[in-house]
Amino acid sequence: MIFRDKEALSPSYLPRDIRYREEQIDRLSRHLLTGRGPSLALAVGRKGTGKTLVCKKLLEDLPAKTSPFTLYLDCRTNRSPGDIARALHSAAIPYEPLKGHSTQALFLKALEATKDADGSMIVLDHADIPLRLHPTSAFLLSRTEAWPTSPNPTLIAIVIEDLDILSHLDSRASSTLRRNMIDFPSYSERELRRIVQQRVNDSFRKKAISTEALKACTEAATRQHANVRYALDLLRHAGERAERRDALVVEPSDIEHSISETPSAFSIHDLGLLDDHERMILLSLTHLLTKQRSYVTTGQLENEYREQCRRLSRPTIRHTTLWKSVKTLEILRIIKTEISGRGFRGRTTLIHPNFPSPQPIRTQLMRLL
Ligand SMILES: Nc1ncnc2c1ncn2[C@@H]1O[C@H](COP(=O)(O)OP(=O)(O)OP(=O)(O)O)[C@@H](O)[C@H]1O
Ligand SMILES: [Mg+2]
Numbered sequence: 001m002i003f004r005d006k007e008a009l010s011p012s013y014l015p016r017d018i019r020y021r022e023e024q025i026d027r028l029s030r031h032l033l034t035g036r037g038p039s040l041a042l043a044v045g046r047k048g049t050g051k052t053l054v055c056k057k058l059l060e061d062l063p064a065k066t067s068p069f070t071l072y073l074d075c076r077t078n079r080s081p082g083d084i085a086r087a088l089h090s091a092a093i094p095y096e097p098l099k100g101h102s103t104q105a106l107f108l109k110a111l112e113a114t115k116d117a118d119g120s121m122i123v124l125d126h127a128d129i130p131l132r133l134h135p136t137s138a139f140l141l142s143r144t145e146a147w148p149t150s151p152n153p154t155l156i157a158i159v160i161e162d163l164d165i166l167s168h169l170d171s172r173a174s175s176t177l178r179r180n181m182i183d184f185p186s187y188s189e190r191e192l193r194r195i196v197q198q199r200v201n202d203s204f205r206k207k208a209i210s211t212e213a214l215k216a217c218t219e220a221a222t223r224q225h226a227n228v229r230y231a232l233d234l235l236r237h238a239g240e241r242a243e244r245r246d247a248l249v250v251e252p253s254d255i256e257h258s259i260s261e262t263p264s265a266f267s268i269h270d271l272g273l274l275d276d277h278e279r280m281i282l283l284s285l286t287h288l289l290t291k292q293r294s295y296v297t298t299g300q301l302e303n304e305y306r307e308q309c310r311r312l313s314r315p316t317i318r319h320t321t322l323w324k325s326v327k328t329l330e331i332l333r334i335i336k337t338e339i340s341g342r343g344f345r346g347r348t349t350l351i352h353p354n355f356p357s358p359q360p361i362r363t364q365l366m367r368l369l
Contacts, residue, residue: 001205002250009236010227011052011267012158018057021050024218027182028058028157032119035153037261038111040144042177043159043185047265047333048227051159055123056185062121069117069154075126076273076332077175081137084130085110088122106146107140107150115150121209121323125159132165132331133324138173187226193218196231209250216255223266233267234258261354265333268364276369277317278325282334283365284308285351286358295352297340300356312369326351 018025026281031039043051055072062068071091078087080090086098090122092110101109114120124130130137137340141158158177166174187195196218200209213303221231238254247254262268271279284304288296296304303321309316317325329335336352 002208002248004208005203006236006239008199009232009240013110013202014053014057014060015202017198018050018053019198020187020343021054021184021290023181024050024054024184025058028054028155029061032058032062032121032153035090035155038144038147038154038156039156040141040176040180041157042165042181043157043184044161044181046161046186046225046227048221048225048229049184049186050228050359051184052125052320053084055125055157055159058131059123060122062119069114069120069122070124071120073122073124074273075124075129075323076270077133078124079129079328080134081107081130081140085138085140103136104140104143104146108146111154112148115148115152118152119152122154122156123159124156126161127158128160128162128165129328129331131160131169133328135169135244138169138177142176144176157246187228189218189222191230192222192226192231195228196221196235199232200235201365203235203251209235209239210252212252213244213250213255216252220255220259221264227264229267230262230264233262237262259356261360262353263334263361265354268360270332271334271361271364272368274288274329275325276314277321278329279365279369280309280312280314281305281322281325282329283362283369285335285353286362286365289353289358290362293351295349298323298349298351300353301326309368312332 009097028041031041043055046050057074059070060205064072069092071088073084074089075084078084082103085103089098089106089110092113098106165175197341201216217231217234220234221227224230235257237258238250241254241257242250274282281301285296285301287308288300288304302319305322306316326335326337333354336351338352340348340350
């Protein structure tokens with residue numbers, strides 16, 4: 001037996017202590033404790049720096065008050081301004097029909113309805129996606145002057161990975177979003193080690209992981225900008241491997257194997273958030289990659305996609321929609337794209353995988369499709 005509680009490695013687990021994020025918690029909760037009316041906060045940080053954890057902790061702590069309104073929206077599944085406004089409206093006014101209202105009107109009506117709550121917190125996590133795919137979401141989220149005033153505090157926390165998004169927005173939206181920015185800096189190696197050690201204590205049996213294996217894991221995660229989620233994924237994968245060979249201890253070789261299979265920029269479980277077309281496109285990419293290629297052109301990918309859809313009797317999407325899906329996969333950091341340089345006829349986009357091995361991705365996609 002390797003694990004004591006494997007769930008403690010999952011991103012949804014709330015650890016007892018959240019270290020090195022006191023300032024971020026303090027700044028986000030300040031408005032909830034003393035503010036009036038709605039206010040906007042922009043949480044920015046690289047992957048696995050505790051943004052979601054901190055927001056979920058604040059959402060959980062709010063019910064200590066009498067009747068707060070809390071909502072966590074993952075923009076990986078609520079990708080357009082319409083999706084966001086509808087989800088907010090349905091949560092705030094569940095019995096009122098959505099039809100016949102503009103996105104903006106739904107959004108404002110929902111905010112109006114939360115006015116009577118004893119404090120509200122709305123988290124729009126992974127907002128990079130709507131902000132990149134639908135520029136109008138910036139308009140929806142930044143027209144704060146139109147929001148209803150209220151004696152009770154409402155905090156809308158917009159969580160993004162990359163500040164670079166703001167440079168693509170119009171300057172008014174960008175400056176409004178920047179006004180209350182909360183930075184989540186990457187952890188140092190020492191901080192990462194301490195956070196991971198604490199999680200190891202919660203999830204592994206005593207002495208079930210060798211010191212060298214743990215060191216190999218934290219070093220690998222430090223190289224990926226100290227991504228804690230990646231470190232925990234490595235540990236889970238390595239622990240499962242050790243279990244399969246009936247070992248009592250996770251060894252460095254388990255971690256090495258785990259590194260060769262585990263994506264750092266996303267979690268295999270995140271593939272569940274993709275729609276069927278995106279899954280088919282990714283499946284086609286992994287199929288081409290197993291034929292010893294390190295990248296594919298868009299033409300090759302499109303042909304393979306149509307072929308895979310035909311084989312699995314799946315409906316296909318048009319060229320432009322396919323492009324949008326490829327872009328979404330890039331925003332989700334599952335693939336990388338670049339414009340071809342010399343050696344190619346004309347200009348074409350090259351698609352690279354952002355994962356070390358296609359096989360685990362294929363296996364998970366086949367499970368989902
Ligand atoms: N300071 C911390 N203390 C304890 N656990 C942490 C801390 N920071 C991150 N974690 C853990 O690391 C994992 C990743 O954190 P989280 O999901 O909050 O990252 P994120 O910044 O939202 O990343 P992404 O941009 O990929 O969504 C979670 O399991 C979380 O519990
Ligand atoms: Mg997150």
